[in-house]
Amino acid sequence: MVVLNGTGTIADVVTLADRREQVSISAEVLAGVEQAYHRAADLSARFPTYGRTTGVGANRTTQVLADDKDYGMRLLRSHAVDAGDPLADRTVRAMLAVRLIQLCAPGAGLDPKILSALARMLNDDALPELLQYASIGTGDLAALAGTALTLIGERPAKAPLPPMPPWGADSALPFMSSSALTVGRTCLALDELHRLERASSVIYMLSFLALDGNPSTFSVPAARAAAAPHVDTVAARLRWLSAGDGRDGRQPRRIQDPYGLRVYPVAHASVVASLDSLGRQLERTLNAAQENPLFDVDGDMVVHHGAFYQASLSLELDGATLALALTAPITHSRIRMLNDPETNGHNAFLAAGEDGSSGLMMVEYVAAGAIAEIRAAAQPASVGTLVLSRGAEEDATFASQGTQQLERSVAAYRVLLACELVGALRLLRQRGLHDRFGGVLGEALDLAAELPWNDQDRDLRGDLAAAEELLDHLGGLVTDSDG
Structure with missing residues (x-):
């Protein structure tokens, strides 16, 4: 109760x-x-x-x-x-x-x-x-x-x-x-995003290990040098996830990784920071009496005010969608690396051996379509303006539009993460690394074992749908205290 x-x-x-x-x-x-x-x-x-x-x-x-x-x-x-x-x-x-x-x-x-x-x-x-x-x-x-x-x-x-x-x-x-409907929708979107952003860290580590990334990118000195909020949180989370990663002393493949691996702690920290700020604003709004007029019992007065004007919430919503738009291309960069023989050490698009096989080629296109939706939804709603009721409301905040755009971003972000997960799993399996991990990554791979293993060219719609279903479970493997 x-x-x-x-x-x-x-x-x-x-x-x-x-x-x-x-x-x-x-x-x-x-x-x-x-x-x-x-x-x-x-x-x-x-x-x-x-x-x-x-x-x-x-x-x-x-x-x-x-x-x-x-x-x-x-x-x-x-x-x-x-x-x-x-x-x-x-x-x-x-x-x-x-x-x-x-x-x-x-x-x-x-x-x-x-x-x-x-x-x-x-x-x-x-x-x-x-x-x-x-x-x-x-x-x-x-x-x-x-x-x-x-x-x-x-x-x-x-x-x-x-x-x-x-x-x-x-x-x-x-x-x-x-603005109860706007606030309620944002609460649901934020709750889902918290799970997805944690799932992103698990999937990043799977891609990182499949691609033999350089762990210096989430080292303590690297996080300190970023001088940005929550980079230390994300980097600490990645170090925690990498415990029992099964590398057995293997050296990183590159001195300096491409951006998709190297800047993840910084780019993803912007998402974590935005969600944290949005959550704090939501809880303030949730627990405030903002009705107009407001009856001040102690002050014995009727207060006519503008406290209901959701400027802060509108800006926080825009900040969250913009943060997702900023980090989405970094995710796509990893998908490209997973598909590229120069970085994956296997066939183009992780295809099976037959010449001309397309493998995960179209998964990359699906990811690009999801990014297009995230970018379109990231156009700031708070810069819109509209005069209502014969000028009685000279400027609407458009917060309600902002939360609908965040919902669109969340749905597309889920697809984008599923695309990376499918690629990371396929490369790990092709390299024979799928059973080398302990800790949380081992649990993640156990959860993902139900995804198809067949590398032949085939309809991958079901693979992506199954990967999407896994995301909330992967996010649940990482708690606030773990980072």
Whole structure:
């Protein structure tokens, strides 16, 4: 059971998105939210309050009458506009988990019964249907408005769900005032990327040993000389992985390796650093009350602000996709080395003996296609701008676009790593080195033993698919403490 006590984690979001646990809210949190609910009612009766006593967006100067009991429902219905393909259930659960964690930090001033209903929606998997295209501005308004209508019973849920009574203006805008879908999707992408970047180190070492690389590239002096964040972490991880590597004193084939082997610690460190920074920003966003307006109970005031403007998250998302784009060509360089007789010591493309055999030639092309997708997705979303709601929002942050681009990068990165893994395994097997390793590399090769051994020209789609399936397991062999 994930018990929310006022602070949530990315791991909590992933756990709930995967339905590995149920969720509950501590009594202390519910008491704090209820106190804020009553104080918000008092404050909004004394001060003009955006979204309660006024319209929203360009209608912010329009007064809403106190006896307009239908205003909250009109607000939800008008904002629940989306289009395109349905989002995956796992993505929807991640959004619900994020919004529930956020609402445990009092400040929104909404009805505490909504938190209990949201927890029930998650626990019963009674999900709303949300579509791909919605707002790109400063909040995931359409997704959350659609969720509210599902909680109320105006839209169907995917499982039976007791409907809530209609919401008033005290809860409609506060519930929508969040980037929970963007944050939830980013949590899932980051969780997957952590596994993939660790798998990358395992696969790099397999390629490194198959190609008789020079270990000085991840030595302590080399890492120190890089003078960049996390290079020492990556280099230490590679030294740890190389323990029991079965080289038996063999000398490296080259004094100085090509970039694909030599600069991996530096290039990959940029990925590790970007993911670390993105994770810290995500957890800050996950645990902050960012609703506009914010009810400051202790200060006895209604705070109208721009804290919801996701500039930092947008930049961190761009940083992660750019880091993947930077390191992708280095991966392709190793794939080329694995295929080149000058570096692999065997046939071109690691083909079988028959003249004219193509071997892994097209795997290199698949890898290039994945790199093209990573590069296209790395075009910074944060430099985009759009004016919305008759100028009320002069500049959207495009954070929601940034997380979709990161998802595209993750999918392509997975393919790229699978291509390298297929090549590294084939060269190790052709050299008779596949059973020479102990430690983690030995475990990795045991996991990979199920991949086909046939070197004849044939359809390799299944090989790549099987390699992709292995990546999460390979990443699981490396833990944070190992580096």
